[in-house]
Amino acid sequence: MKTILIAFGLVLVAACVAKAQPNTACAVAQHLATADFRLPHVAAAIAAKRLNISVIGSASSSPSLAATSGANKGYPARLESLLGQKLPGVVVTVTTHAKARETAANMETQFIRVLAADKPALVIWQTGTVEALRRSDVDDFRSVLEDGIGVLHHGNSDVILMNMQYSPRTELVTDPTQYADAMRIVAMQQEIPLFDRLAIMRHWGELGTFDFNEVTKTIDTAAQVHDCIARLLAHQIVEGANLPNSVGNAIR
Amino acid sequence: MLVKPLKQEEVLASAPPAPGPRLAAAAPAHERDLRLDLFRGIALWLIFLDHIPSNVVSWITIRNYGFSDATEIFVFISGYTAAFVYGRAMRERGLIVAGARVLKRAWQVYVAHIFLFVIYMAEISYVSSSFENPLFAEEMGIFDFLRQPDVTLVQALLLKFKPANMDVLPLYIVLLAGFAPFLWLVLRWPTVALAGSAAVYILTWTFAINLPSYPSGTWFFNPLAWQLLFAFGAWCALGGARKLGGLFNSNVVLAIAISYLVFSFAIVMTWYFPRYASYVPRWLSEFMYPIDKTNLDVLRFAHFLALALITVRFVPRDWPYLKSFLLRPAILCGQHSLEIFCLGVFLAFAAHFVIEQVSARLAAQVAVSLLGVAIMVAAASVMAWYKRIEGQCPGRRPTDADLAGGEA
Numbered sequence: 001m002k003t004i005l006i007a008f009g010l011v012l013v014a015a016c017v018a019k020a021q022p023n024t025a026c027a028v029a030q031h032l033a034t035a036d037f038r039l040p041h042v043a044a045a046i047a048a049k050r051l052n053i054s055v056i057g058s059a060s061s062s063p064s065l066a067a068t069s070g071a072n073k074g075y076p077a078r079l080e081s082l083l084g085q086k087l088p089g090v091v092v093t094v095t096t097h098a099k100a101r102e103t104a105a106n107m108e109t110q111f112i113r114v115l116a117a118d119k120p121a122l123v124i125w126q127t128g129t130v131e132a133l134r135r136s137d138v139d140d141f142r143s144v145l146e147d148g149i150g151v152l153h154h155g156n157s158d159v160i161l162m163n164m165q166y167s168p169r170t171e172l173v174t175d176p177t178q179y180a181d182a183m184r185i186v187a188m189q190q191e192i193p194l195f196d197r198l199a200i201m202r203h204w205g206e207l208g209t210f211d212f213n214e215v216t217k218t219i220d221t222a223a224q225v226h227d228c229i230a231r232l233l234a235h236q237i238v239e240g241a242n243l244p245n246s247v248g249n250a251i252r
Numbered sequence: 253m254l255v256k257p258l259k260q261e262e263v264l265a266s267a268p269p270a271p272g273p274r275l276a277a278a279a280p281a282h283e284r285d286l287r288l289d290l291f292r293g294i295a296l297w298l299i300f301l302d303h304i305p306s307n308v309v310s311w312i313t314i315r316n317y318g319f320s321d322a323t324e325i326f327v328f329i330s331g332y333t334a335a336f337v338y339g340r341a342m343r344e345r346g347l348i349v350a351g352a353r354v355l356k357r358a359w360q361v362y363v364a365h366i367f368l369f370v371i372y373m374a375e376i377s378y379v380s381s382s383f384e385n386p387l388f389a390e391e392m393g394i395f396d397f398l399r400q401p402d403v404t405l406v407q408a409l410l411l412k413f414k415p416a417n418m419d420v421l422p423l424y425i426v427l428l429a430g431f432a433p434f435l436w437l438v439l440r441w442p443t444v445a446l447a448g449s450a451a452v453y454i455l456t457w458t459f460a461i462n463l464p465s466y467p468s469g470t471w472f473f474n475p476l477a478w479q480l481l482f483a484f485g486a487w488c489a490l491g492g493a494r495k496l497g498g499l500f501n502s503n504v505v506l507a508i509a510i511s512y513l514v515f516s517f518a519i520v521m522t523w524y525f526p527r528y529a530s531y532v533p534r535w536l537s538e539f540m541y542p543i544d545k546t547n548l549d550v551l552r553f554a555h556f557l558a559l560a561l562i563t564v565r566f567v568p569r570d571w572p573y574l575k576s577f578l579l580r581p582a583i584l585c586g587q588h589s590l591e592i593f594c595l596g597v598f599l600a601f602a603a604h605f606v607i608e609q610v611s612a613r614l615a616a617q618v619a620v621s622l623l624g625v626a627i628m629v630a631a632a633s634v635m636a637w638y639k640r641i642e643g644q645c646p647g648r649r650p651t652d653a654d655l656a657g658g659e660a
Contacts, residue, residue: 036526058390100390133394135469142542167391168608169379171305172372172601174394175416178545181523185541188522188529202306205612213608215384222387 025209026228029200033232035240037191039158043241045121046090051083053094053237054118056110057126057162058102073223076124078230086238095120103130104141108148115155122237123152124195126162128183132176141179145186159192160236166201168212193240195233201225286574286583287567292329293586293632297625298322300596303417304603308614309621318516319543319555323420327478328556330424330589331485334431335438339490342435351432358428364594365421369408372415375601379608397467407466414465417600419472420593426463426475427482434483438490446492449483452476457547470546477547481556500564509558516555584632591635592628599624 045051055076080094095118097110104127114123125148131141145161152159163183164176180198187194204210210225298313299322315321334354342350380395397404397413407413411422438445455461456477462470488496499505519540522529529537543549573579585592603620610616 034527036529101393129390133391134467135465137469138546139542165388165391166306167388168306168604168612169383169388170391170394171416172376172379172604173397173415175305182542184523184526188526189537189541191530194526205306206308206614206617208611208613211612212385212387213383213612215382217384217386219386221385225387 025204026231028207028209029203029228030232030235032196032200032203033236035193035236035243037193037240038243038245039122039160039193039237039240041121041156041158042237046087046241049090051087051090051092051122052118052120053079053083053092053122053124054114054120054157055079055094055096055098055124055126056107056114057096057098057124058100058107058130073219073226075226075230075233078227079233082230082234083237086234093118101130103134103136104128104144104148108144108151111148111151111155115152115157120157122158122160124160124162124233125149125152126197127164128176128179129164132164132174132179133170135174138178138182142182142186145183146190149186149190149192153190158240159190160195160233160240161187161192162195162233163198166198166205166212168205193236195236197229200229200232204228285569286579287563287569287571288329288333289583289586290574290579291325291563291586292333292589293582293584293592295322295325295329296585296589296592296596296628297582299326299420299593300600300624300628301621303597303600304607304617304621304624305416307603307607307621308617314559316520318513318520318559319549320552320559323473324481324548324552324556325559326420326589326593327423327427327481328485328560329586331427331482332489334428334482335435335486335489338431338435339439339486342432342439347432347436350435354428354432354435358425361421361425361428361590364590365411365418365425366409368418368421368594368597369415371598372418372601375605376415379605403466410466412464412466414472418597421597422471423473423475423478427479430475430479431482431486435486438483438487442487442491446483446487449480449487453480453548462546472546474547481548481553500561505561506565509561512554512558513562516551516558581629581632584636585628588632588635592632595628595631596624599627 042051074096076094076096080092083092083094084090097107097114099106104125107125107127111123114120127145128141130136131138149159149161161183163180170176176198180196184194184196201210201212204225205212209228210221214221298315301307301310302313302315302322304310310316313322338350338354341353376395377398380392380398383392404413411425414422434445434449437448453476456474461476462474463476465471484492519532522532540551543551545552567574574583603624606620607616
């Protein structure tokens with residue numbers, strides 16, 4: 001009898017684990033997506049029940065995900081729906097501004113326009129990919145980041161920097177480390193959160209959560225990865241909004 | 253004025269790096285300083301581990317705990333041993349002969365680099381043609397250079413196109429190519445030579461000079477800046493270390509060095525835990541950042557000096573563990589540095605390939621890392637064995653400086 005009960009209990013646990021799979025799979029990297037600095041404008045927007053977020057980045061895999069019939073499976077669309085669930089009563093809008101092979105410098109020129117059009121409380125600036133692929137000058141990249149963050153702060157928006165994807169094959173040609181380091185240092189100095197997509201995806205690869213060496217033409221893995229990115233990002237944003245004032249309260 | 257032969261107790265580390273009987277006969281007073289081999293061997297392992305992209309084992313390497321990394325150790329010791337080997341040649345045979353030997357060595361390193369590049373191209377061509385995944389649609393654009401082999405190959409021969417992790421050998425080639433005049437000068441007026449090297453370093457920083465790269469940008473390791481460390485190594489080998497003897501024994505200097513290492517460790521930790529970055533005063537972070545690896549930032553140089561100072565202080569020349577079997581593998585690797593370095597670059601490619609094609613999991617990363625180091629040790633052992641049996645046969649030794657230079 002006891003054995004049967006234990007066996008039953010184990011089956012139950014296994015079933016729960018299996019059902020919770022998508023969430024727990026992403027969550028193994030949760031510790032890498034902590035909000036190190038406060039997001040005051042997001043907090044104010046949540047209080048006012050209306051949260052506008054702009055995602056500005058080079059296209060990466062988003063367009064192919066967005067182009068599929070039916071639901072948009074890129075992380076910005078997933079972020080919008082996840083934040084809507086996490087923040088009941090708040091109207092969440094996520095607007096994407098993505099172009100293929102866009103450098104940080106090109107993106108920066110659009111900031112004023114995006115700020116005016118979207119009135120975002122938060123801009124997620126996804127960059128570094130094109131610079132790493134082209135091996136652009138790191139100092140130039142760094143100063144573009146600093147200037148851009150200044151423009152966004154001046155436009156009363158919080159900023160989260162998102163670095164490049166972990167892409168094991170391209171690391172054979174070019175090492176993204178110095179660009180990722182530049183983003184880390186700038187985020188630290190400007191006291192804004194960094195969404196360390198590189199480290200998070202690398203961690204998933206190490207643990208076998210995702211196989212980034214899979215050869216495929218379908219977008220299934222890509223859609224799952226984007227869903228996971230959206231989950232961690234939503235977690236980071238809400239945490240950043242809830243941080244007490246004493247943490248990383250940059251004078252702006 | 254020629255530099256007097258160094259006395260054993262006076263220098264940081266001063267043995268001829270080659271165990272060849274000829275050198276041993278020429279310098280009977282010197283026993284080989286195993287510390288050089290040990291630390292160069294360890295540096296070679298660390299460079300190998302750091303060169304496997306996204307390798308979890310690279311967390312143990314020193315770059316994660318302070319400003320400088322294994323490259324500094326490698327360049328310094330290479331300068332040190334090059335000065336030792338070619339300095340002797342220059343004293344005995346003059347500028348022309350020694351200069352020719354240095355250039356010959358640079359040529360060997362160049363050939364080794366191109367050989368590695370060919371292996372790299374084979375791997376990258378295979379990888380790029382066998383891969384497809386919409387997740388990486390944008391990133392795959394990086395393989396576009398394969399469509400223009402004419403340009404890519406010529407740029408590689410000119411040392412302008414250097415893929416990730418193939419930056420150290422080109423640096424070494426340029427450093428060796430310019431080494432003979434410096435060596436000539438350091439043998440006559442060591443202080444002037446070192447000051448000249450520092451002046452080049454300062455000018456490089458002031459005017460932001462660097463060599464061009466293809467398709468864009470500049471060299472990842474700027475030879476005009478990194479020459480300072482190479483020159484400093486050479487200067488130490490040829491009597492400079494003796495001049496610094498007082499500093500090595502000063503407790504004040506030791507305390508400063510330890511404090512600096514602790515400071516550097518704390519700063520590096522804020523990179524991993526940004527929340528604590530707010531404890532770093534703004535003026536300090538504005539002064540420090542960016543810490544420039546390309547141009548050998550002063551903070552990195554100082555970190556290396558602090559490490560070296562503490563090492564010399566606590567690992568004496570006659571440290572008994574240097575003879576122990578535990579350190580033997582690292583010493584063996586350090587004694588065949590060019591070969592083991594090249595093997596390490598190749599093994600890093602291979603490890604990356606295995607991680608991609610077989611498994612990217614933690615266990616696989618640890619396995620390929622350990623296996624790679626084991627292969628490096630095995631190869632070094634075979635080379636040491638071969639050198640030993642060659643040496644036992646009189647009159648069969650190489651007639652030029654290859655063996656000696658082989659360590660430089």
